[in-house]
Amino acid sequence: MVSCHQVCFIGSEYIPQSGIPPRWFLLYKDPCECTAIRLGGMRNPASSYSQRAPYYLNELFLSEDSDEIKTYFTCSRLTTVRTATAECPSPAPLGVGDRAIIPDDRIRASSSDCCPAVWARLNDVSSGWSPAIFDNNAWIEVDLVESTVVSGVTTQGHYDWYVTEYKVVYKKLPSSDYEPVTEGNGNVKVFIGNINGNTPVTNFFEESLVATVVRIETIAWVGEVTLKFELLGCRRG
Template identity: 55%
Template sequence: MERALSRQSLCSCNRTWTLLLVGVESKQRVCYSGPPPEPNPDNPDDWMKQVMQEIRKRCPGRRQPTPTDCSSPQPLGMEDGRIPNNSIKASSQWSCCPASNARLNNKLRWNTLSSDANPWIEVDLVESTVVTGIVTQGSSVGSFVTQYNVAYQKQHSSDREHVKDGTGKIKVFIGNIDANTPVTNLLDESVVATVVRIEPIGGNRAFTLRFELLGCHLD
């Protein structure tokens, strides 16, 4: 029975490979040849992944971009005002220093209340956007964020997720060391998000922040 299933799987896989060849080559001309990878009877679901890996190897530079491809990240609109004030919210703020002030290189700034035990500031990007990094800055009064976490929502209805490090723990980003020098942190892996939240966990004097998000808009 196992041999019969193996032969059946191989036959089915070869037909699939042929269909893939026809579909890809009709658009890209011939850029590879050879037999398909041998299917593994113990893990037939993995065969398609092997096929796609072979296609990428044999057709370098021909892969269609995935949603998280962002080879040239750009500012997403905090500094230049494309992100409107009503899309920026925070857990708390001084009356003089609302969340909408938290724009990179702004003369003003966002400041949390001293009583805020779990401060955060978030940006609603409205639509799914590839986010690759964050640029942070302190304020002219000498306060700044030295460490922070990043959380995001894939959709407005989605649960909030934290950016993790290589060990699976919530990643701690190193922020600023003075009031005015911008510090850029790139994510190890870009994320597709509609809402991005910065959670300060360390600061000098107070949690004061100006920032920009980096990434690409999905077309």
Template identity: 55%
Template sequence: MDGAGACILLASAVAMLASCHKVCFIGSEYDPQAGIPLRWFLPYKVPCECTAVRLGGTHIPASSYRQGAPHYLKELFLTETAECSSPEALGMEDGTIPDDHITASSVWESTNYPGCCPPQKGRLNSDSIWAPSSNPDSWIEMDLATSTVVSGVITQSLALGKFNGYVTMYKVAFKKQSTSQCEHVRDGNGNVKLFKGNTDARCTPVTNMFNESVVASVVRIEPTEWHVWVRLQLELLGCRRN
């Protein structure tokens, strides 16, 4: 193949890649209907046309990015890869995740142990434990406040008098943004992953790492099997983004 032919072939390949790969730059502008608050937008009416989303700038009029009718968003999101080479504790045990960012499906109330078991006690190595009032469909949820790479979970239980129990199997759900739909962490075959939990109530930690890290701002642990009662302490593992 001569030089001219190679250049034509290369140009055709570049044109083909450009036609199927659309990096969308997300921008923000003042919302004329709401006044001062900013609104985020993508340049395409159908966001699925974007194969990647990167930050374009703030206080930019939508017309600067418009290839078609813009798609407006309530929150900023970017398509960054979920890379975390050295996962660390994300703040359940040390309190980096504040109490008001931890919620649960319900809380067990005990006359023998008043105030013992709110979700805020579901921190790893806490002096108590989270316990729901109803085991089926129970969950505990952590709002990480910002987009965070989550790579795994540590769980354990705690003997509480005669009220011993522990989670033996659970699922992990997450939201990319607080307003997003819940998704579940999946296994290598694309099925919802069931993680093996604890086998005793003696504060023995069990660590489970995901097949692939996920980017999330909200994480929810959903017990599916348990011994006697759902009783849980936990820590999330991953990487905070600066």
């Protein structure tokens, strides 16, 4: 589950040559994660916004009421409100955006094209990190060195390029294997990312985790993979 407000935008798709009438779609595969659905005004093919199938609707549906959304889409009544944990009652930035806290050599990526991993600092004036164009399993990670309580992630894109879905994996110790952040049922959690290249989006984990390394694995994106980010949590001790 995500534990922050998730505003979802609905767009209209019309491809004249296809012979298919105009139809509405959400960029999110699971509308049950939306706490508000607003009109996005898009008329491009839905496939151009994500590498995963969009969610098509038979009619225009807009709402600012999460309960109404759950009723409309027949969602289960799982809570999406984050509660403070004993490990980290007040999550704060862990320093990805500050070179004095996390130096460049502690940010690594699967690959890079024009834009290296060190450009991935949230709100940095750079364009963000972008992997090599043929890297279809792109990831970026931060070495926190010490065991750190991590409670969530804030992501951002750049201009018209941004990541719309991602997973988070982590190491408890430098010698440990990577473990995924999961949902309450044990399934690997797919986080809903950005809806444009400028607005930061924060996702909190259902439960805080203790990690020395945190990796973001990209799943779907608009344009090309472009990412800036910050980790939220608490330093131990």
